[in-house]
Amino acid sequence: MGQVNAQMETIPAPQNSDTFIQGVKDCIPTLLGYLSIGFAAGVVEKTAGLSIAEIVLLSFILYAGSAQFIAAGMIAVNSSAMAIIITVFFVNLRHILLSAALSPYFRHLSPLKNMLIGTLLTDETFGVAINKAAEKKAISERWMQGLNLTAWINWVVANIAGAYFGNWISNPEKFGLNYALPAMFIGLLVLSMISRRKIVLDIIVGVLAIVIAVGVSMMFSSSLGVILATIFASTIGMVIEKWK
Amino acid sequence: MEVRWGILIIIIGTALVTFLPRVLPLMVLSRFELPEWGTRWLSFVPISVMAALVGQEIFMNDGELSLSFRNLDLIAAIPTFLVAVKTRSLLATVLCGIISMMLLRFFF
Numbered sequence: 001m002g003q004v005n006a007q008m009e010t011i012p013a014p015q016n017s018d019t020f021i022q023g024v025k026d027c028i029p030t031l032l033g034y035l036s037i038g039f040a041a042g043v044v045e046k047t048a049g050l051s052i053a054e055i056v057l058l059s060f061i062l063y064a065g066s067a068q069f070i071a072a073g074m075i076a077v078n079s080s081a082m083a084i085i086i087t088v089f090f091v092n093l094r095h096i097l098l099s100a101a102l103s104p105y106f107r108h109l110s111p112l113k114n115m116l117i118g119t120l121l122t123d124e125t126f127g128v129a130i131n132k133a134a135e136k137k138a139i140s141e142r143w144m145q146g147l148n149l150t151a152w153i154n155w156v157v158a159n160i161a162g163a164y165f166g167n168w169i170s171n172p173e174k175f176g177l178n179y180a181l182p183a184m185f186i187g188l189l190v191l192s193m194i195s196r197r198k199i200v201l202d203i204i205v206g207v208l209a210i211v212i213a214v215g216v217s218m219m220f221s222s223s224l225g226v227i228l229a230t231i232f233a234s235t236i237g238m239v240i241e242k243w244k
Numbered sequence: 245m246e247v248r249w250g251i252l253i254i255i256i257g258t259a260l261v262t263f264l265p266r267v268l269p270l271m272v273l274s275r276f277e278l279p280e281w282g283t284r285w286l287s288f289v290p291i292s293v294m295a296a297l298v299g300q301e302i303f304m305n306d307g308e309l310s311l312s313f314r315n316l317d318l319i320a321a322i323p324t325f326l327v328a329v330k331t332r333s334l335l336a337t338v339l340c341g342i343i344s345m346m347l348l349r350f351f352f
Contacts, residue, residue, distance in 0.1 A: 054248070
């Protein structure tokens with residue numbers, strides 16, 4: 001289930017409580033990690049030329065770490081809106097897996113309530129929720145809302161703090177802050193491989209994706225590189241796994 | 245408090261394409277199930293996307309392949325990768341990446 005184990009080791013044992021407040025408390029162990037990434041995202045967004053108001057809207061409405069870094073990077077080099085939207089679509093397609101994996105625990109809720117829960121779904125909240133689910137057949141709606149809202153507010157606050165900090169420093173490169181994004185990708189890649197126990201196949205797929213992405217980027221564009229790499233490498237992974 | 249139209253379109257567009265994969269499975273999967281090949285294909289998507297993004301970030305510089313020791317992004321990836329494998333913590337990995345890059349910029 002991919003990068004979801006990111007914060008697993010720091011999550012306390014779930015308690016016999018399904019309240020909103022308990023959801024807030026269960027979110028706390030993940031706050032520091034995403035505070036730092038949100039802060040770095042805010043700095044990078046600011047130095048990419050976004051205004052504070054735009055950063056607030058971006059982190060409130062898009063609310064997705066890697067996508068915000070990518071959007072900021074592509075805005076900085078004047079990519080077209082369509083290229084940015086397509087790239088973000090592929091980067092965030094992995095949420096299908098998270099959402100699908102949580103769906104059995106929310107069958108008692110209406111589609112509308114499921115929509116509200118899914119809107120704020122992230123890698124971190126998924127990690128906490130699936131851990132909670134390990135003990136139960138269903139997850140309470142209030143608990144999930146407490147978890148989701150806490151993570152959301154934390155993210156927006158971190159972005160705004162980073163944006164104000166970005167006003168002071170003219171070049172985040174000097175402090176290595178622009179490397180938060182590649183580092184996060186490396187972390188998510190490693191975590192998603194480690195949690196699956198299909199290491200040889202995963203390495204084949206990963207290397208293939210890198211080669212396609214780099215090759216296509218050199219010839220055409222970097223967003224097309226990500227899209228083609230994702231489609232081809234995932235298909236080949238699926239086919240190899242099917243053969244064995 | 246200025247919000248440019250072009251940026252607003254990007255925010256709304258990216259939010260919409262993020263919203264759909266977040267909510268649709270939760271809303272629909274209590275009725276349907278994905279075919280087996282579909283789940284299998286999706287299970288490779290996180291790795292493919294992340295590997296592609298990492299590849300572009302660390303092996304390329306201004307649209308060109310860059311495999312030299314002057315490519316600091318590539319050098320910084322080594323300790324970052326090792327820390328990710330060792331700690332399995334996103335926070336430690338990101339901090340290691342930032343600090344490695346800061347030190348590299350300081351010395352080179």
